[in-house]
Each structure stands twice: as structure tokens, then as C-alpha cells.
Amino acid sequence: MTVTNTAPAPALREARIPGDGIHEGRRVLRRVPEGWQERPYELFAVEPQARTIGAVISGVDLSRPLAPELRAELHRALLEWKVLFFRAQHLTSERQRAFARHWGELETNPLLAAGSAEDVVRFDKGGGSTPTFENVWHADVTFRERPALGAVLQLREVPPAGGDTLWADMAAAYDNLPREVRDRVDGARAVHDFIPGFARFYGPERLAPHQDRFPPVEHPVVRTHPDTGRRLLFVNASFTTHITGMPREESDRLLRHLFQQAHVPEYQVRFRWQPGDVAFWDNRATQHYAAYDYGTHRRVAERVAIAGDRPV
Numbered sequence: 001m002t003v004t005n006t007a008p009a010p011a012l013r014e015a016r017i018p019g020d021g022i023h024e025g026r027r028v029l030r031r032v033p034e035g036w037q038e039r040p041y042e043l044f045a046v047e048p049q050a051r052t053i054g055a056v057i058s059g060v061d062l063s064r065p066l067a068p069e070l071r072a073e074l075h076r077a078l079l080e081w082k083v084l085f086f087r088a089q090h091l092t093s094e095r096q097r098a099f100a101r102h103w104g105e106l107e108t109n110p111l112l113a114a115g116s117a118e119d120v121v122r123f124d125k126g127g128g129s130t131p132t133f134e135n136v137w138h139a140d141v142t143f144r145e146r147p148a149l150g151a152v153l154q155l156r157e158v159p160p161a162g163g164d165t166l167w168a169d170m171a172a173a174y175d176n177l178p179r180e181v182r183d184r185v186d187g188a189r190a191v192h193d194f195i196p197g198f199a200r201f202y203g204p205e206r207l208a209p210h211q212d213r214f215p216p217v218e219h220p221v222v223r224t225h226p227d228t229g230r231r232l233l234f235v236n237a238s239f240t241t242h243i244t245g246m247p248r249e250e251s252d253r254l255l256r257h258l259f260q261q262a263h264v265p266e267y268q269v270r271f272r273w274q275p276g277d278v279a280f281w282d283n284r285a286t287q288h289y290a291a292y293d294y295g296t297h298r299r300v301a302e303r304v305a306i307a308g309d310r311p312v
Contacts, residue, residue, distance in 0.1 A: 027266050028175045032080050033230045043066045043073050053286070054269030055081040060101050062089045062278060066291040073100050078150070079228050083167045083269065083281035090276035091154055093120050093302060100152040100278075100304040107148060107307040109141065110200055111210060120302050123290075126159065127298040137168065137262040138238035139195050140283050140305060143194035145217050149308035155273040159297035166270045166289045167281060173261035174222060174233040175221035184254065189244040190235050197238035200234070218244055221258070223311040225284055232285055233261060234311060252264040262287045284308065 031052040032038060044059040057077065058068070078084055091099070097119065100106060106119040114120065123134070140148045153165075177185070193208060193216040195207055221243065223234040237259040243251040261267070281288065283305075 003307065006075060027172070027264075029172055029266060030175060033228050036080075036228070038080070039076075041077065043070050044077075046077060046081070049085070049271070050269035051266065052172050053081075053082045053167060053267070054085065056087065056273070058087070060086060060111055063091055063095045065098070066102055070167065075103070078282055079225075082169055082171075082285045083271075083279060085271055086278040086280070087274065088276045089278045091152065091278065093117055096120070096152055096154055096278070096302065097304050100306050103306045104149055105307045107141075107305050109236060109305065110213075111202070111207075114242055120304055123299070123301045123303070124295055125292070125299050126296055133292065134288075135292040136197075136238055136250060137259065137287045137289050138197065138236045138288050139170075139234070141194075142192045142234070142239045143197075143214055143217060144218065146307050146310050147219075149306045150281055150283045151303050151305045152278060152280045153301055153303045154278045155299070155300050155301050157300035158273045158275050159294035159299050162245045162291060162294035162297075163299040164270050164272050164291045165279065166266070166268050166291065168262040168287045168289075169267045170233045170262070170285055171225075171230045171265040173264070174231050176264075176267075177233070177261070181257065182222075185221040185233075185258070188246075190221050190239050190255075191215075191216050191218055191244060192239040193241050194239060196241060216241070219311045223284070226309060226312075230285070233258060234284075235259065236262075236287055237303075263287075282312045284311075 029051045044057050047056040047058065049055055055077065057074070060074070066074070074084070097106060108119050109121055110112075112121045114122065140151060172275065175184070193212070194214045197206055217232055221233070221235055223232050224230070225232055235255060235258050240255060240259075242248060243254060246254070271277075
């Protein structure tokens with residue numbers, strides 16, 4: 001005789017975890033836009049560092065002028081990988097600036113310490129220096145009407161451990177937003193202001209003189225990349241203060257959700273520096289974070305920024 005157990009299953013207690021704005025499970029991880037024609041690289045080797053973002057380029061000497069064919073192929077690699085790494089280049093400041101100029105005019109940032117030239121920013125941290133805090137996810141100078149196209153960063157001195165930089169792919173971040181969130185942010189605009197980002201380490205006396213030069217500006221919450229047509233999440237925790245026309249509480253809640261997308265490891269690449277290494281990133285398509293985990297050891301970097309266009 002077969003006996004069927006008809007006793008009810010025990011009730012399971014509620015085990016809800018508060019949401020953090022990040023969904024788990026499988027994500028859409030497209031490195032290039034749909035329909036993008038990929039071709040092999042002929043003038044250098046490419047070593048991917050993550051699924052959608054970051055590649056080490058070998059076989060290129062950045063201390064020499066770029067032939068048009070090499071510049072074009074590097075530009076394609078930048079669009080496809082968003083951040084390019086070049087090992088052991090040991091560039092002079094002039095050669096670093098000359099490389100960056102292949103992508104446009106250089107821009108200055110009067111809020112940061114100048115290096116060997118006005119358009120070279122020097123980050124000399126640790127070892128008792130006055131700290132600045134780049135260990136927050138951000139895109140550079142989105143408080144400008146025309147934020148930077150990109151930047152070229154070289155590490156002059158590297159701590160024995162730590163000091164890595166991380167980049168996040170903001171196309172992947174947009175692709176994986178829930179449909180209801182995309183419906184809310186497509187077409188929305190947000191205000192960007194330099195004061196919240198720099199007030200963490202500068203007082204009013206340093207910031208107030210720059211208010212007229214850098215008034216708050218509006219940008220699309222989602223911008224379209226001018227070269228790839230890719231839609232990109234374009235708000236960041238350093239400079240985006242609120243979404244235009246939205247009640248403050250609702251804006252804050254939505255922005256917290258959008259800021260959190262840069263924290264997803266599947267969208268990131270992390271680079272361990274060696275002296276003389278160079279990174280070249282697309283500021284339109286990425287955010288970055290400089291880990292401040294090296295204590296009193298020095299970390300010295302120099303950055304050149306390339307002027308960009310108005311986000312649309």
C-alpha cells in the first residue's frame with residue numbers, strides 16, 4: 001500500500017532583504033553597440049582586462065608621434081574598450097601632452113594642482129601631502145558645459161601595494177537598468193555643480209572665486225556617444241546634484257539608484273599600476289575611482305585632459 005503524506009508544508013518566515021538598487025543574476029554585457037563592425041587590430045596587440053571595458057595595448061611607443069593609421073586604430077580601440085593601458089612608457093610631460101593632442105585641444109582645471117605645465121594636473125598623494133579625494137565614482141569635470149572627452153594619466157611613483165584605479169562602463173550600466181527606470185531617465189536632465197565634489201577637501205575661500213566661471217549646468221541623464229551612438233548613463237556622485245523638474249526627495253532617491261550602478265563589478269576593470277604606465281580613457285563612456293588604500297606611501301600621477309563636446 002502506498003501512503004501519501006498530505007501534511008501541509010511548513011510556512012517559511014519572511015526573509016526580504018532591502019533593495020540596494022542593484023539586481024542580481026545574469027546581466028547584458030555588450031562591449032560594442034549592436035551592429036558594430038569589429039575588425040582585427042593590425043598595428044598593435046590587444047589584451048582584454050575585463051568583459052566589456054579595459055585592454056592593455058602592446059607594441060606602441062607613445063614617445064613617438066602617431067602616424068594617422070596608428071591614431072585611427074587606437075581611436076577604434078578606445079571606442080571599443082573605453083580605457084586603454086600602455087605599460088612602461090615613461091613619457092615626459094611634453095610627450096604625454098603631444099599624445100593627448102591627437103584627440104583634441106587640451107583643457108586646464110584651475111581647481112587642481114598644476115604639474116610641469118598649466119594643462120598637466122599633478123596628483124601627489126600620501127607621504128604627508130595635502131589629500132584630495134578621488135576615491136569616489138565620478139566622471140571628470142561634468143560641471144563644465146562641455147565635459148572632457150577623455151584623459152591621459154601616467155603614474156610617476158607607485159606605492160608598494162594599493163593605489164589601483166577602477167573604471168566602470170556606463171553603457172553597460174544603462175543597458176541593465178530596469179525598463180521602468182529607463183523610461184524615467186530617457187529624456188530627463190540633471191544639474192551638475194563643481195562645489196559638492198570639491199567641498200570635500202577645499203574650503204569656501206578656495207571655491208568661491210570660481211563660482212562665476214563654473215555655474216551649475218544641465219546635462220542629459222542619459223547621453224548618446226557621438227562616435228558610437230551608444231546610450232550612456234551620465235550622472236555621477238561627485239557633481240550631479242538633482243534631476244531637473246523632479247521633487248527633491250524623488251530626485252535624491254532616483255539618483256542614489258543611478259549612482260549605485262557604477263559599483264557593479266561586472267561593469268568594471270581594475271588596473272594595478274607600475275611606474276611609467278599610462279591609461280587613456282573615454283570620459284564620455286566611463287566613470288573612474290582611484291583607490292586610496294596606500295597609507296603614508298606616495299602615489300604620484302600626472303593627468304592631461306582633452307576638451308570635449310556638449311552632451312546630447
